[in-house]
Amino acid sequence: MGAPRSVAVVATAQTELRSAWSNAQHVDLISSTVMRLLRIAGIGLADVDFVIDSGSDVLDGRSISNCGFLGAMGAHHKEESRVEEDGLWAATYGATKIAAGAAEIGLIIAYSKPSESDVSLFYASQVEPFYQRPVGFDHLAASGLQAQQYIRMGGSEADFAKVTARAWEQAAQNPFVDIEAAPSEQEIASGEMVAAPLRRHMMARSVDGCVAVLLAGAEVARGMSSQPVWITGMGSAMDNHAFPVRKPGRLEACEAAARAAYNRAGLDPRSASIAEVSGSSAAGELMVLEALGLSKPGQGFDTYSGPTAINLSGGALPADPIMATGLLRLADAHRQLTQPKVFGLASPETAIVHAAGGVGMQTHCVVTLGV
């Protein structure tokens, strides 16, 4: 067996992220995204060796929902599989196939229409049904408990408001996020308490949207793109399903996922040019930054003024298309690495991309990129 082949992100496409795409079905969002991706990449569907997609049957309201979306995804009579995790996991699955030499070009798609369902039920369905679900423990409660633990590590409610305000300001400059008016820091700090100490805007806002990413092996990638962005490391890990058994104030699964990715890439996270992360709450975003090694424990807030550009996209707080959020982070990092001037970046060379899933961010995936 030879060494694994290099794999690159060669193109990305996405819809706008809206609180509700009420005049479009999943298939409408998917087909328009994939058609645009192929046009950008300058290839036809015949060139694509496989399709891997991410979505949630519970959110979509139909079993094996990908089967109904195959035509829109361009997967007719193609090798297709579905990952019931965020699309960033689908990208690692696709990259592994190409690295192993089993394929040359892979199409990765993630889609989400949480506006069609009840997000609290989506999370409740993931909670243990004998001891936890009946007492009202859910994703909100887990996030609130996590935020309280984080305050004990050195964080503060004021930091949560600042992090949230910054995220919305960044998102307001992101042409792909539909925002009427970004809430001010004061509005955030006095918002409705939804999971004490977290207020309304401090929990990620669910949005609808679709994103598609094209991956290719080294030779093909160089032929297709003048700016291939290389996947240099990948890692994923899962924490204990029982939230109260996880280590308070830390995201150990995120630390493990990052360690695996950095080891493969030989990357010191503090040297990374860009980080695009998915925190499901303001406290969660700070904890992710710490778990990724971008700051010391309890000092995540300092990361925003450090050398790494954090979530120029706005991240997950203003726009969380559940199941597609992490793959969007990959598309955002790809744009920042290939069009640095648009984002006011000098000459970025590396990026850390992060996705999370589950109640209180049980699962984590980290991908590192380089140009």
Add this chain to the structure above:
Amino acid sequence: MLLAPDTHPIDRPPLKSTLSMPYTLTPGRAAGVFLAEAKNRRLVGARCVSSGLVSVPAQDFCPATGGSEMELVEAPETGTITGFTQTAAGIIATLRIDGADFDCVHRILEASFDELEIGARVEAVWAEETTQSILAVVGFRLAPGAPVGEVRPLQHAAEPLPMVPYHLDLHYEHAFGPFYGRMFDEIGTNRRLIGVRSTAIDGALLPPREVDDISYTKTGTWMTVPDTGTVRAMSVIHLEFKGQKEKPPYIYAEIQLDGAVTRLIHSVKGIDMSRASELVKPGTRVRAVWSDARTGALSDISHFEPVPDGDEAASL
């Protein structure tokens, strides 16, 4: 993006749908005994034989080591708050039951959020009615100075509860989008079946869509098809199952409407069901029988029925 050809904006209210999922959950030994003992007002925990670590409520595996040899214990009804939050569901806390090595989650009762603090002592509040659920303990209330309890061997454990009936109702409001929206509008308003032209094969795609699945090219203009067609496949359904719309036996058929390149699934009725497979088979000509309802759904077609030989020729 997302503009359907020759179409006014579609403004249909979303399709409301509920998935009602029945379950029979299997709690296993540890949770099964915990739930069975709830009616005796005993809290059951489990000690991992190899690590000695205690979980309350009882678990079948040690959360720290994964050890599966567990002995059940009786846990005290007192503990300490290790964290708390407040949501629309009330005050939810992480608790460390006395003698346990891991936290659990439960409600805090009879207290305001502001008077809680980490380290506060609590005691279980039992439900007045016995119930075989974690909610046999309705929650915990503050118990300042409550003595620290101890874990004891569980004497005369009840048989584990083998099964817990459960159901989950999931509610949806599905958007129609410009293509399905126009199709259902035409069905409801004009009793007309409309698709889009395939750019790969000469004919209409129903339901209509932005992209042709097979050629992956953009589809063409709208194309109306008649409500007559040919059965391409059929099945007589005898089995009863959950979510069924009709009482068996009935026929489901794949019908290729005239001019369409796709097949539509609908029921075929109006025949002697004892001769179903003889009267309806691939090649049988059928026509739609419209219901009186005009809801803009495929159910506005009540069913299809076979066209008697000679009828079509006569009408031409």
